Amino acid sequence: xxxxxxxxKIPDFNSSGGSQSSGGPVDVSAIAGxxxxxxxxxxxxxVALAIVVVTLLEFILIWTxxxxxxxxxxxxxIQSLFTDFSTLYWKPLTQTVQTFFMGLIIGSTIGLALAVLxxxxxxxxxxxxxxxxxxxxxxxxxxxxxxxxxxxxxxxxRVIAISLATGPMVMINSATGFRRTNAELIALxxxxxxxxxxxxxxxxxxxxxxxxxxGFMVGSIFGLLTAVGAEMVGGGMGLGNRLIYFSSLxxxxxxxxxxxxxxTFGVGIYSFFTFINRKYASWDx
Amino acid sequence: MWGPEEEQxxxxxxxxxxxxxQGRALVAQTxxxxxxxxxxxxxxxxxxxxxxxxxxESVKDGEFVCVVGxxxxxxxxxxxxxxxxxxxxxxxxxxxxxxxTKPLPDRIGMVFQDSNLLPWRTLMENxxxxxxxxxxxxxxxxxxxxLEVAGLKGFENSYPGELSGGMKQRGSIVRALAQDPEVxxxxxxxxxxxxxxxxxxxxxxxxxxxxTKKTIVFVTHSISEAIFLADRVWVMSPRPGRLSRIxxxxxxxxxxxxxxxxxxxxxxxxSIREDVEGSKxxxxx
Numbered sequence: 129x130x131x132x133x134x135x136x137k138i139p140d141f142n143s144s145g146g147s148q149s150s151g152g153p154v155d156v157s158a159i160a161g162x163x164x165x166x167x168x169x170x171x172x173x174x175v176a177l178a179i180v181v182v183t184l185l186e187f188i189l190i191w192t193x194x195x196x197x198x199x200x201x202x203x204x205x206i207q208s209l210f211t212d213f214s215t216l217y218w219k220p221l222t223q224t225v226q227t228f229f230m231g232l233i234i235g236s237t238i239g240l241a242l243a244v245l246x247x248x249x250x251x252x253x254x255x256x257x258x259x260x261x262x263x264x265x266x267x268x269x270x271x272x273x274x275x276x277x278x279x280x281x282x283x284x285x286r287v288i289a290i291s292l293a294t295g296p297m298v299m300i301n302s303a304t305g306f307r308r309t310n311a312e313l314i315a316l317x318x319x320x321x322x323x324x325x326x327x328x329x330x331x332x333x334x335x336x337x338x339x340x341x342x343g344f345m346v347g348s349i350f351g352l353l354t355a356v357g358a359e360m361v362g363g364g365m366g367l368g369n370r371l372i373y374f375s376s377l378x379x380x381x382x383x384x385x386x387x388x389x390x391x392t393f394g395v396g397i398y399s400f401f402t403f404i405n406r407k408y409a410s411w412d413x
Numbered sequence: 414m415w416g417p418e419e420e421q422x423x424x425x426x427x428x429x430x431x432x433x434x435q436g437r438a439l440v441a442q443t444x445x446x447x448x449x450x451x452x453x454x455x456x457x458x459x460x461x462x463x464x465x466x467x468x469x470e471s472v473k474d475g476e477f478v479c480v481v482g483x484x485x486x487x488x489x490x491x492x493x494x495x496x497x498x499x500x501x502x503x504x505x506x507x508x509x510x511x512x513x514t515k516p517l518p519d520r521i522g523m524v525f526q527d528s529n530l531l532p533w534r535t536l537m538e539n540x541x542x543x544x545x546x547x548x549x550x551x552x553x554x555x556x557x558x559x560l561e562v563a564g565l566k567g568f569e570n571s572y573p574g575e576l577s578g579g580m581k582q583r584g585s586i587v588r589a590l591a592q593d594p595e596v597x598x599x600x601x602x603x604x605x606x607x608x609x610x611x612x613x614x615x616x617x618x619x620x621x622x623x624x625t626k627k628t629i630v631f632v633t634h635s636i637s638e639a640i641f642l643a644d645r646v647w648v649m650s651p652r653p654g655r656l657s658r659i660x661x662x663x664x665x666x667x668x669x670x671x672x673x674x675x676x677x678x679x680x681x682x683x684s685i686r687e688d689v690e691g692s693k694x695x696x697x698x
Contacts, residue, residue, distance in 0.1 A: 315498055316529050320543040320592070321518035330542065334533050411532040411574060 197378045205384035224366040227283050228355045231290020239298030247306040260296045268293040269357035281363040293354040294347035301343025305336025338409040345401035352394055445628040446472040451504035453490050464490040466653035479639035480632045480647045483689050487654020488632045492600050496523055522589035526601040528581035530573040537569040540588045559587040579610040599631040636685050637673055650692035
């Protein structure tokens with residue numbers, strides 16, 4: 129709330145340096161800035177190490193005579209991924225992806241809208257934030273049984289849960305980004321006669337963009353968690369349901385294959401937003 | 414660095430009208446800024462701060478006024494009252510006889526301690542920002558000329574992160590001057606720069622000022638910078654901030670950087686310094 133309404137607050141007279149301002153609102157490097165492998169050599173060595181680890185795992189499992197129901201061999205998982213993909217995994221994958229994106233779109237739209245509202249009307253903040261905090265801290269999977277009683281076993285309860293998981297994350301991060309906008313930048317805009325909308329479009333939004341992207345990234349990961357978790361609770365659809373199904377039949381290769389698909393999806397979300405951050409908010413990094 | 418060629422200015426800035434002090438004496442008759450009994454009180458949750466008290470003075474057209482004083486003496490607050498961004502708690506400010514109630518984007522330009530160039534915009538896009546806010550076409554001729562004077566030709570497409578501190582600050586001055594305001598309010602604009610860059614910037618500013626006839630109010634904590642630049646220096650004493658002394662500085666213009674080693678210069682420096690020190694340690698008056 130510190131940046132808004134310049135009129136009646138004490139400006140920071142003694143901020144000497146002033147050199148830090150070109151930075152963005154937060155240091156997101158912990159999430160967004162893990163160093164990327166560069167050059168063919170580095171990439172090749174990273175891939176080579178991964179192959180070594182998987183191969184080693186395979187041989188350990190062979191040497192120790194571990195049964196498949198205790199720990200499936202990497203080769204059997206890979207084999208299952210290739211042979212059974214269209215028959216066993218494709219449909220549940222599309223179901224999960226579909227609910228995930230519907231939830232993400234609905235949740236993030238509402239979250240972003242609330243963030244804008246709270247920024248423009250700082251007084252609303254105290255009324256909205258308690259609910260947001262409750263939503264962020266409560267695992268939304270816990271709502272699924274209740275929602276299923278109300279909305280049945282279709283997509284609806286899961287989409288609601290995913291929206292509730294992603295929206296608050298997007299909202300908190302975006303609102304923080306909007307608010308942390310340098311007070312002098314706002315003053316600059318105002319001194320040129322900018323309207324509140326212009327301030328938003330030209331200064332606040334671009335300034336907050338790195339944080340909004342992080343909000344989307346964290347929100348999406350929460351959303352995926354909720355999506356898979358919700359499918360495990362009930363409803364007979366999606367990858368989460370397959371995890372329960374295959375483990376109850378002790379088909380651990382298939383179980384492993386589903387797990388790999390879920391993990392790939394998660395990494396895909398991370399990579400996508402990292403890419404977006406690098407492309408559209410590179411001034412921050 | 415920005416070339417001494419007088420010709421650069423001839424298309425836009427009228428030269429010859431003001432050569433040194435004689436020329437200006439003719440112009441500097443009308444009052445540009447009239448400050449009457451301005452007080453500014455800040456309310457915080459814990460205390461009330463009387464930042465400026467009963468400040469009355471005026472600035473003539475084309476005059477260069479510097480405001481100095483100890484840290485926290487209210488000089489920045491005063492400047493913000495003049496900008497229309499922070500309305501005075503009591504008292505009035507008139508710009509050209511018109512009561513100031515809100516920012517006047519076409520008449521007043523502001524330059525802050527930080528360059529406040531938006532890091533996601535190139536230098537040229539930053540200079541274009543005020544035009545976009547005002548929905549006016551960019552004055553290419555003037556912008557070109559200013560960039561030339563500021564030694565920023567060829568850097569139009571650079572991002573602020575790629576520019577040095579001095580270049581960024583010159584960029585922000587260009588951004589303000591491109592609006593062709595009558596009054597330029599500068600809030601410790603060179604405070605974050607190193608000593609050498611600062612000297613360069615002072616010369617640059619004087620050069621621009623001597624040709625553009627802007628009225629400048631310049632807040633600084635460097636007394637020598639104030640004497641070097643100003644026609645008049647306002648010395649402020651802290652808590653509550655009030656005008657304790659006005660010093661006329663009539664060294665001939667254009668001023669040379671070696672002026673600061675002249676005995677007269679040092680004498681003024683000493684006396685203002687005593688004032689500022691005295692007001693700080695001796696409980697004010």
